[in-house]
Amino acid sequence: MNREEAQQLLELCRPGNVDDRQDPVLAEAFALLETDAELKVWFDQQQALDAQISEHMNSIEVPADLKASILAGMRLHQAHAPAPSPAAAPAPAPKPATDTVNAAIPFTSAAPQGPVAEPSEQAPHTTRPRAWWQSPWTGIAALFVIMMAIMNVPRNTQSTLEESAALAGLPPVIQFLSNEIDQLTAPRLERRDDRAENLTTFLASNHSPTPNTIPDCLGEMPTIGCITYEYEGAKLSMICFKGGQTYHLITADKSTYPDKLPLEPELFQCSGKAFKIWVEGEQVNILSVKGTTEDIPEFI
Template sequence: MNRDEAKNILLLYRNPADAEDPQIAEALALAKNDDNLAQWFEKLCARQNALREKFRQIAAPAGLKEQIEAAVKQKLGQAARTTQFDEFKGRLLSALRYDLEKIIFSRRNFALATATVIVALIALATFWFRPQKGDDTFAIYQNQMASVALRGYAMDFMAANPVEIRSYLAKNGAPSDYNFPAALEKIPVTGCAIESWQGKKVSMICFRTGKPLPPGQQSDLWLFVVDRATVKGAPVTSMPQFTKVNRLITSVWTQGDKMYLLGTEGDEQTIRKFL
């Protein structure tokens, strides 16, 4: 089994009980001896856990089950009428907002089952994530980014070099022409992620302040950078504004055409040290 084959198998991993499957057990064993694969698998598990947590916090609206069933029947009916099943799979995968780009449909039965799950997720995403009136306001943006930091995320790129992080963000079309406050430049970076806001990319730069962290947590200070024009009601001042969002204290300011949101757990005195 090579690395790519192991990745395809580990995409099926959901909990430790799955390790009893011989193929999954072999892939897990390979990951223990392959740093690249181990890092990829760690990110995969983090994304799955974050997604599960978000799903648990969303109450299913009335009639959602019927909407999903109707969507599944319609999409699978269309798939059955076409001989270009690979094209159908591609359309489904591209519609997903979650990263499933590495899935390979190795068996027809698995392909059909996976397609069913994907259609269900598309139906859910259409209902939950469609733009609503007022969804582009500053308050919504602030709460959404704070939730990303507090509820768990997977870094898209891990690095201790700020130059490498900036290069990665630029290469992937996320805001990269940002400026750190002088105090923040002294804080070690751990990596970055690219979040989404109203169809636009948000750069999330992760820092570690040096205080003890819970197991598995790699950062405790986060900076979000977005084009100011995409956030309705964004502050126009370069003076930081402080707001408590759940456990997170946030500082928001604008500079040029960018809006910055810095967040960490604590109070205003805590976050002022990084400005």
């Protein structure tokens, strides 16, 4: 099985679902996942995205009268549905031919008599077309438009304001890094290697910030790769570690760091990720991991 085939199977795996991970159909794909670092990064990102979508969908509050509205629309449609057309009436029997005797008698009589009128055929029944706004489908379509509008309206204005206020309190560099991590894929890495020393050598050769020291616990983890960013005139380098989940260690020079320098290590939370910032000598280090601030390891 190659990577592309494994990705097609792993896309079927629901985040946090134990049964999917034990599915024999996915067993070979999960086995490849253990040996392919790029596939592991891709899978973690896909699972995080699926979890965010699932969380958003589960948070949508269904209107209390939604079921009643749908049933009412169905009843309206049934009431206005056209009745089945009646069976076609049998064709009238042909009129018997006039005998020759009667045909020879001229049409004169004592009492003037007009021609006998044949019974006229009944005019076909016509139904006045219903206006477009009377169509039951219009009501059903309107119902779904309302549903979509409800789904796109913030669930709670107060909670939205609170989230905005919390986001406003984040250092801009944290917001920038959070967005970049969400978009990070293995092909975007500038160098892929499972040894941290090879990545730090690569960063130093490109005059990018290189961490003076790597925390002991991170040092025991294999690496995935590294990437650099330019932000507000500062160069940021990121090394990705693989240890149960993906850790991102970002390093910047203290002299060019674009935000206020923390006096003590600081914790932040943004878009489902936790960040820890601390100053070490002439460098600023940031550690990020998916989850809450409680998921930041205590080895810093």
